[in-house]
Amino acid sequence: MIFMEEYLKQILRYLPIQFADEEANEFVKYLSEAYTENLEKEKYQFAFTAFHMLNMIFVYKVKWFLNKQGNQDIVDALNDKKKLSFT
Numbered sequence: 001m002i003f004m005e006e007y008l009k010q011i012l013r014y015l016p017i018q019f020a021d022e023e024a025n026e027f028v029k030y031l032s033e034a035y036t037e038n039l040e041k042e043k044y045q046f047a048f049t050a051f052h053m054l055n056m057i058f059v060y061k062v063k064w065f066l067n068k069q070g071n072q073d074i075v076d077a078l079n080d081k082k083k084l085s086f087t
Helices: 002-014 022-040 044-068 072-079
Strands: none
Touching: 002 022, 002 044, 022 044, 044 072
8 A cells, every 4th residue: 555655645746736726626635635544444445536536637637738748749649549549
């Protein structure tokens, strides 16, 4: 579980300190607290759900950032599901 706690810290460091929308800030805080609380209570299925949602926020932020770079090859690759397939 230490690995997931370190990964959570990395995700939270990467996410913006404050979103423009206060509800988004509260949601990230809620997910972080839900993850730690459920991990401590050994309710791993709920901890994993919160962790997964935080991880997806991270993934979507990376995708948004790459889209904003303006490199058409990157934008095309992000929008082509066949190129993103890992199978």
